[in-house]
Amino acid sequence: MTALDDRLESMLDKLRGSKYRITPQRLAVLRILVQSDAHPSVEDIYQEVIEDFPTTSLATVYKTVTLLKELGEVLEIGFGDGRSRYDGYKPYAHPHLICLQCRRIIDPDLGPMADMTAKLARDTGFRIVNHRLDFFGICPDCQADAE
Amino acid sequence: MTALDDRLESMLDKLRGSKYRITPQRLAVLRILVQSDAHPSVEDIYQEVIEDFPTTSLATVYKTVTLLKELGEVLEIGFGDGRSRYDGYKPYAHPHLICLQCRRIIDPDLGPMADMTAKLARDTGFRIVNHRLDFFGICPDCQADAE
DNA sequence: TTTTCTGCAAATGCTTTGCATGGGA
DNA sequence: TCCCATGCAAAGCATTTGCAGAAAA
Numbered sequence: 179m180t181a182l183d184d185r186l187e188s189m190l191d192k193l194r195g196s197k198y199r200i201t202p203q204r205l206a207v208l209r210i211l212v213q214s215d216a217h218p219s220v221e222d223i224y225q226e227v228i229e230d231f232p233t234t235s236l237a238t239v240y241k242t243v244t245l246l247k248e249l250g251e252v253l254e255i256g257f258g259d260g261r262s263r264y265d266g267y268k269p270y271a272h273p274h275l276i277c278l279q280c281r282r283i284i285d286p287d288l289g290p291m292a293d294m295t296a297k298l299a300r301d302t303g304f305r306i307v308n309h310r311l312d313f314f315g316i317c318p319d320c321q322a323d324a325e
Numbered sequence: 326m327t328a329l330d331d332r333l334e335s336m337l338d339k340l341r342g343s344k345y346r347i348t349p350q351r352l353a354v355l356r357i358l359v360q361s362d363a364h365p366s367v368e369d370i371y372q373e374v375i376e377d378f379p380t381t382s383l384a385t386v387y388k389t390v391t392l393l394k395e396l397g398e399v400l401e402i403g404f405g406d407g408r409s410r411y412d413g414y415k416p417y418a419h420p421h422l423i424c425l426q427c428r429r430i431i432d433p434d435l436g437p438m439a440d441m442t443a444k445l446a447r448d449t450g451f452r453i454v455n456h457r458l459d460f461f462g463i464c465p466d467c468q469a470d471a472e
Numbered sequence: 473t474t475t476t477c478t479g480c481a482a483a484t485g486c487t488t489t490g491c492a493t494g495g496g497a
Numbered sequence: 498t499c500c501c502a503t504g505c506a507a508a509g510c511a512t513t514t515g516c517a518g519a520a521a522a
Contacts, residue, residue: 199496199501220487235504240487242502256405260486260511275451286445298433298460304422306462313445315453346476346521367512382479387512407486407511477520484513494503 185267186212189251198245203227203234207242211252211266217274217283219263255283255312271309277317286313332414333359336398345392350374350381354389358399358413364421364430366410402430402459418456424464433460 189208193200206227210218218226224239243264246252253269256262263283275286288311299306316324336355340347353374357365365373371386390411393399400416403409410430422433435458446453463471 197501201496201502203503233504237488237505238503244488254405256403258401258403258407258409260407262405262486275445275449275453277451278454284449286449288441288445294435295460298422298435299462302422302431302433303465303468304424304460304462305468306422306460307425308461310457310459310461312457313442313451313453314455314457315446315451318450321450321452344476348477348521350478380479384480384513385478388477391513409511473522475521478518480516480518482513482515484511486511487509489508490506492503492505494501496501497499 182212182267189246189266192249192251196249203231203238204242206230206234207239208246208266211243211246211264213267215267215285217255217263217265219261221261223264271311273311273313275313275315277320278314279316279320279323282317282319284317329359329414336393336413339396339398343396350378350385351389353377353381354386355393355413358390358393358411360414362414362432364402364410364412366408368408370411418458420458420460422460422462424467425461426463426467429464429466431464 186208189212190200190205193204207223210223210226214222216222220236220239220243223243224234224236227234227239243252246266247254251266251269253265253271254262255265255274268285273286273288275284276282295306295309298304333355336359337347337352340351354370357370357373361369363369367383367386367390370390371381371383374381374386390399393413394401398413398416400412400418401409402412402421415432420433420435422431423429442453442456445451
């Protein structure tokens with residue numbers, strides 16, 4: 179549990195360090211982003227937030243997520259389909275494994291991309307600042323359902 | 326030029342093989358998707374098409390691109406930002422290198438991802454059907470402009 | 473001639489924005 | 498008290514859809 183608390187604290191510090199205020203709604207959004215390993219969408223976050231703060235608006239959740247994105251405290255995992263998912267626990271680039279059927283997203287263990295990135299920068303002259311590696315497939319549960 | 330012609334022919338065959346008709350508008354869209362190495366957006370394609378067929382509607386371009394997507398004849402490169410880009414010459418998964426400033430997209434040469442994919446399938450039980458590997462950075466031209 | 477396609481406009485769905493009120497610090 | 502944040506509703510935008518007329522085959 180401590181790792182999650184640390185992560186939440188560092189998000190709060192980031193907010194406090196700037197001119198941003200910590201409101202109950204923001205705190206609720208941060209908590210969900212840090213604690214969930216399901217890579218929730220804005221709508222998912224909203225549904226959880228209104229359990230505790232029923233008057234919260236969807237716009238506020240959007241604003242908070244956008245703010246965290248700008249501060250680099252949340253990773254956006256967007257697909258063309260207009261329904262981005264977010265990770266507040268690991269806000270840095272890392273591979274994902276996405277089930278095309280149930281939309282589950284998990285974080286697989288793969289070797290680091292560092293050497294591939296360095297080689298690419300050498301070859302192309304780009305200054306590479308980010309990357310994205312996603313695998314799409316059908317998860318074991320969905321494969322079982324199909325039988 | 327022959328490789329491009331071959332690619333166009335195989336797209337046309339795919340259409341002819343099903344119940345789809347080859348209209349001037351569709352042919353124009355296919356040509357652009359095959360010939361361009363700029364990974365054009367739907368709007369980009371539309372702008373080119375109306376040079377030859379001024380009455381073409383944006384909806385028709387969308388419908389053609391969607392059809393090709395369903396047939397597996399074009400690769401969609403979508404970012405969260407709602408402005409997908411398309412590749413009709415290489416409709417299969419391959420890495421991209423994207424300039425965050427000018428939005429240029431190029432296809433770098435990297436080793437195959439096959440072994441990483443196989444290992445992941447073994448480790449997770451997923452049946453992996455697709456992947457995506459994108460690098461983001463600043464291209465040499467934009468770096469020069471910034472100086 | 474038959475069936476699909478086109479082009480227009482309206483609709484959709486996620487996300488952003490403007491603004492008056494509310495509430496942290 | 499002073500600003501920033503909230504919440505509502507309206508606006509934005511890329512994309513999709515419905516449908517009548519046009520055009521492949």
